[in-house]
């Protein structure tokens with residue numbers, strides 16, 4: 001019994017201590033309510049950030065505060081209150097400035113050891129690649145400027161073949177073959193000398209096989225540079241003065257996107273040459289998605305840049321692009337007068353010249369009957385490539401009127417085409433697949449009857465029809481019956497034929 005009473009006393013005293021602790025904790029943790037704090041507090045909403053700019057006052061930039069002799073006694077008294085120099089503490093601004101005491105960046109100390117002079121120049125704020133490159137170019141001194149992305153590795157002898165081409169003709173802008181560094185394992189894989197740069201309907205840069213005409217021009221010698229319609233953008237060398245002469249970059253473009261096509265079109269249209277030098281190899285980490293955020297959204301920035309690109313360089317072909325990407329016409333693209341002035345000053349050629357002479361194998365159909373949606377009369381649904389790839393079935397979906405994957409061209413060759421893919425039927429009753437356009441008619445030949453509104457596949461003698469019950473997301477092909485489900489409306493845009 002006595003033992004039990006003893007336990008009760010221990011428990012009771014413990015409980016009192018716990019309650020007392022909690023009281024003290026709660027009381028002192030509510031310092032925002034303390035009067036003293038209120039007096040010394042700062043106006044609400046005034047967020048203090050670390051300050052690095054030195055301003056006047058005791059202790060600024062982390063300097064020591066020296067108390068004058070006559071105040072030493074008082075200082076010692078005050079010291080006892082908090083066991084630190086309270087007098088000095090009171091003299092220092094609440095948000096005094098401090099020096100940046102972090103270790104020096106490893107990059108800077110590394111480049112100091114290199115045998116060639118290397119300067120690291122940092123942007124004070126995020127500016128995007130165009131303005132960053134312009135800043136780098138402005139401080140460079142060499143006769144040739146070479147731009148490389150940060151995620152590149154150079155191979156033996158990569159630079160000499162590039163420089164040799166510029167020496168031969170200073171208006172030649174040169175790119176190496178871009179080898180692939182795996183984003184996953186960092187394995188290094190040689191890139192192909194059989195692809196060159198182009199662009200698709202959405203004005204995205206794409207690699208395409210080097211066409212036969214370019215092989216013929218080089219008489220089959222694959223060591224000779226390839227004339228490329230566009231550059232990927234990350235890696236190239238250019239004569240310093242020529243870079244200035246042709247107008248560097250469009251500084252009205254933001255962050256990323258479209259600038260590589262802009263400089264490509266400009267080089268060709270304004271009298272320069274753009275080449276891939278097959279003897280030069282530089283590795284690059286290709287990423288599957290952008291790791292960056294874009295102020296206002298990726299779409300906004302790329303649309304603005306592409307709008308500037310189209311307005312300045314593409315002449316009447318901008319309308320083709322706007323049908324594919326109607327969202328582009330809604331963005332504010334700023335002032336392009338200086339770029340138009342540049343084009344005028346350099347007496348640059350029209351975009352049609354570029355398409356005919358430099359990029360005749362481009363994906364833009366030169367002659368077509370219609371460009372836009374292809375709508376089924378019965379179901380009111382539209383053909384849609386559903387962002388599917390080559391060899392996959394073409395889709396059908398509710399019409400959205402936003403261009404993109406629902407834009408098809410019924411070409412003068414009587415193909416139904418979406419970008420570089422054509423609707424193709426190789427056996428009776430389908431399926432209707434999307435294959436690379438071969439321009440040889442055959443299984444890609446379709447006859448549109450503007451009275452009956454039918455799309456007849458010539459080889460099979462069958463008609464394009466609405467989706468079936470088995471698969472509601474692909475159109476079918478059946479014997480022509482004259483039913484409404486086999487009637488299609490082709491959107492004839494305001495420009496039935498650009499040529």
Ligand SMILES: [Mn+2]
Pocket residue numbers: 149151234284285
């Ligand atoms: Mn890159």
